[in-house]
Amino acid sequence: MLKIKNLQAQVGGKEILRGIDLEVNLGEVHAIMGPNGSGKSTLAQVLAGRDVYAVTGGEVIYDGKDLLAMSPEDRARAGIFMAFQYPVEIPGVSNMYFLRSALNAIRKSRGLEDLDAIDFLAVAREKMKLLEVEEGLMVRPVNEGFSGGEKKRNEIFQMSILEPRLAILDETDSGLDIDALKIVANGVNALRSPERAIIVVTHYQRLLNYIVPDFVHVLSGGRIVKSGGKELALELEGKGYGWLEDAVAAEQTA
Amino acid sequence: MTAVKEQQDVYLSTFQAREKTFSGASWLSQIRRAAIERFAELGFPTTRQEAWRFTNVAPIAKVPFELPEAADDGAAVAIGTMPMADLECGRLVFVNGHFSGELSSLNGLAKGIKVCSLAEALAAGTPSLEQHLARHAPYEDHAFVALNTAFIYDGAYVEIPKGLVLEKPVYLLFVTTTNGRPTVTHPRNLVIAGAESQATIIEGHLGLGEGTYLTNAVSEVVVGENAVTHYCRLQQESEQAYHFGALHVRLARDANATTYSLGLGAALARQEVAVVLDGTGSECQLNGLYVVSGRQHVDNYTTLDHARPHTASREFYKGVLDGKSSGVFHGRIIVRAGAQKTDAKQSNKNLLLSDDATINTKPQLEIHADDVKCTHGATIGQIDPEAVFYMRSRGVGQDEARQILTYAFANEIIGRIKYEPLASRLEDALFAQLGVGPRREGL
Numbered sequence: 001m002l003k004i005k006n007l008q009a010q011v012g013g014k015e016i017l018r019g020i021d022l023e024v025n026l027g028e029v030h031a032i033m034g035p036n037g038s039g040k041s042t043l044a045q046v047l048a049g050r051d052v053y054a055v056t057g058g059e060v061i062y063d064g065k066d067l068l069a070m071s072p073e074d075r076a077r078a079g080i081f082m083a084f085q086y087p088v089e090i091p092g093v094s095n096m097y098f099l100r101s102a103l104n105a106i107r108k109s110r111g112l113e114d115l116d117a118i119d120f121l122a123v124a125r126e127k128m129k130l131l132e133v134e135e136g137l138m139v140r141p142v143n144e145g146f147s148g149g150e151k152k153r154n155e156i157f158q159m160s161i162l163e164p165r166l167a168i169l170d171e172t173d174s175g176l177d178i179d180a181l182k183i184v185a186n187g188v189n190a191l192r193s194p195e196r197a198i199i200v201v202t203h204y205q206r207l208l209n210y211i212v213p214d215f216v217h218v219l220s221g222g223r224i225v226k227s228g229g230k231e232l233a234l235e236l237e238g239k240g241y242g243w244l245e246d247a248v249a250a251e252q253t254a
Numbered sequence: 255m256t257a258v259k260e261q262q263d264v265y266l267s268t269f270q271a272r273e274k275t276f277s278g279a280s281w282l283s284q285i286r287r288a289a290i291e292r293f294a295e296l297g298f299p300t301t302r303q304e305a306w307r308f309t310n311v312a313p314i315a316k317v318p319f320e321l322p323e324a325a326d327d328g329a330a331v332a333i334g335t336m337p338m339a340d341l342e343c344g345r346l347v348f349v350n351g352h353f354s355g356e357l358s359s360l361n362g363l364a365k366g367i368k369v370c371s372l373a374e375a376l377a378a379g380t381p382s383l384e385q386h387l388a389r390h391a392p393y394e395d396h397a398f399v400a401l402n403t404a405f406i407y408d409g410a411y412v413e414i415p416k417g418l419v420l421e422k423p424v425y426l427l428f429v430t431t432t433n434g435r436p437t438v439t440h441p442r443n444l445v446i447a448g449a450e451s452q453a454t455i456i457e458g459h460l461g462l463g464e465g466t467y468l469t470n471a472v473s474e475v476v477v478g479e480n481a482v483t484h485y486c487r488l489q490q491e492s493e494q495a496y497h498f499g500a501l502h503v504r505l506a507r508d509a510n511a512t513t514y515s516l517g518l519g520a521a522l523a524r525q526e527v528a529v530v531l532d533g534t535g536s537e538c539q540l541n542g543l544y545v546v547s548g549r550q551h552v553d554n555y556t557t558l559d560h561a562r563p564h565t566a567s568r569e570f571y572k573g574v575l576d577g578k579s580s581g582v583f584h585g586r587i588i589v590r591a592g593a594q595k596t597d598a599k600q601s602n603k604n605l606l607l608s609d610d611a612t613i614n615t616k617p618q619l620e621i622h623a624d625d626v627k628c629t630h631g632a633t634i635g636q637i638d639p640e641a642v643f644y645m646r647s648r649g650v651g652q653d654e655a656r657q658i659l660t661y662a663f664a665n666e667i668i669g670r671i672k673y674e675p676l677a678s679r680l681e682d683a684l685f686a687q688l689g690v691g692p693r694r695e696g697l
Contacts, residue, residue, distance in 0.1 A: 072647050073647075073650060077649050082647055090662070092659075092662030093658060102649045
């Protein structure tokens with residue numbers, strides 16, 4: 001469903017992605033790991049359509065369409081969802097209103113009727129139980145005054161309501177305690193399905209104990225330097241990123 | 255300059271011609287005369303005066319406004335279609351400055367409350383008038399207030415007896431129908447809230463039609479001991495209109511006032527709110543919202559005068575400016591000598607929707623006591639691009655995301671209004687103003 005070919009991107013004239021190749025199929029879970037500054041989050045944001053990043057080369061084909069030509073909202077309507085590393089606070093807009101607007105915008109693009117507040121609440125309640133989200137959170141302004149853990153849980157809650165075809169989790173595990181991590185992982189696992197692909201971007205192997213990936217890719221210096229199965233994550237946990245970076249550096253100078 | 259001087263003379267000659275038709279006792283005649291003399295000395299303010307630095311009233315000074323003769327008979331039909339006119343509460347309606355008994359409705363008002371036109375109260379020789387009328391809105395240094403005071407002939411008179419708690423607001427509605435020639439009205443309102451009373455008063459200024467006119471309104475609100483008063487002032491004047499409005503509130507011991515100043519219309523508007531916290535333990539909250547676009551100009555000038563110890567004020571003003579519009583917020587806080595333990599907080603936040611819109615925001619603190627807390631803050635910003643991207647990444651379109659964010663910014667002030675029918679109509683008006691389409695339930 002997703003083919004990334006030689007993707008290059010920069011921000012403020014600085015090259016971040018230097019030729020990413022990746023193929024993701026429905027039903028798969030891919031983990032993208034790597035040290036800070038390797039380009040993991042940039043990749044996630046470029047896929048979501050963040051315009052501060054300038055794509056300077058390569059292409060991304062999503063369901064046969066040129067993803068890079070689509071607006072962020074069209075990507076969302078086509079089933080792409082990115083859980084933000086730093087979710088944005090929106091004062092004055094309730095979580096409920098925000099999510100219903102989002103869901104209805106997506107439904108409209110598919111020719112479906114709007115859900116009214118009552119129908120929406122029924123959908124939301126079911127997911128709230130799964131993610132242990134308190135009802136009070138729905139009437140609070142989006143992310144405003146939320147703790148770090150509440151923000152991340154709210155991202156996964158949004159994801160479970162919008163039911164994307166391609167979910168991208170941008171360091172959703174960073175800063176979570178183990179209880180919050182388990183809740184988030186449960187929410188993600190509940191969404192695993194043959195009709196959906198998930199890309200998990202993370203710095204830490206820990207998350208992958210709970211969300212077990214089918215593939216692991218290591219990003220360094222804006223390129224995927226190693227791909228493998230779930231055991232690659234464990235190897236990284238043992239050895240750190242240093243050995244891979246050294247190996248790549250040696251390869252480049254050779 | 256000559257043109258301005260000539261127009262100033264028009265007011266003076268109009269005063270001479272009309273003075274004898276105004277009702278009222280000799281004490282009021284003296285005040286009127288003193289006020290017109292003061293206006294003649296002052297002339298209209300210029301941008302050289304600090305309080306008027308960013309608001310040029312030369313366009314007002316140049317127009318030969320006339321006093322309208324009588325209420326427009328056609329207004330009834332038009333008012334029926336105005337959402338802001340249709341609140342289910344007792345109302346006094348004034349058309350072109352004149353009281354309209356036909357359009358007013360005082361059904362369902364609580365027993366003991368006195369609500370009538372000022373002209374009627376003056377004719378009846380109501381005793382509290384001499385004590386309060388023109389005693390709380392100083393005209394000595396203010397041309398517009400002086401002019402209004404000179405032309406006191408009608409407006410609303412509301413007296414709430416001690417201890418009365420009003421369930422529903424009293425709506426004072428001023429409608430101007432424009433008939434081609436520029437007209438000026440000088441509505442004058444007096445509200446006396448007795449000790450321990452509780453009431454909400456709404457003062458609305460609405461414009462019908464397209465012509466040029468000037469509304470020059472002054473309201474005095476006297477809040478008695480331990481009384482709670484909400485006073486909501488809104489103007490949705492027509493596009494070519496000029497609006498000057500002053501609200502002067504005096505608080506007795508332990509009195510509590512909340513004011514709202516909502517400016518949506520007019521080509522040029524100056525909205526003043528001045529509160530004297532004249533009783534120990536008195537408190538007030540000033541809320542303001544201005545939403546302008548095109549070439550509109552709106553000026554909010556507020557004064558909080560902490561005259562006694564243990565007084566508290568909170569001020570929240572927000573502005574949304576689009577197109578080539580301009581706005582001013584000037585927030586004066588005075589703490590008198592001896593007004594210890596004053597606690598004042600002021601906030602002014604502005605959202606600029608275009609590169610050509612401008613806002614001047616200025617706090618002015620004059621503190622003559624040493625044990626006080628006074629804080630102020632002002633922000634000027636654009637719509638947060640991070641928030642727009644966040645919403646778009648969830649499927650919400652770009653325009654809709656911007657509209658929701660703009661609306662949410664402004665709605666914080668409307669959300670503070672406790673009387674729901676008014677809040678919901680204001681939300682509708684805000685939506686129309688922002689060009690957003692249908693209202694967003696449950697935001």
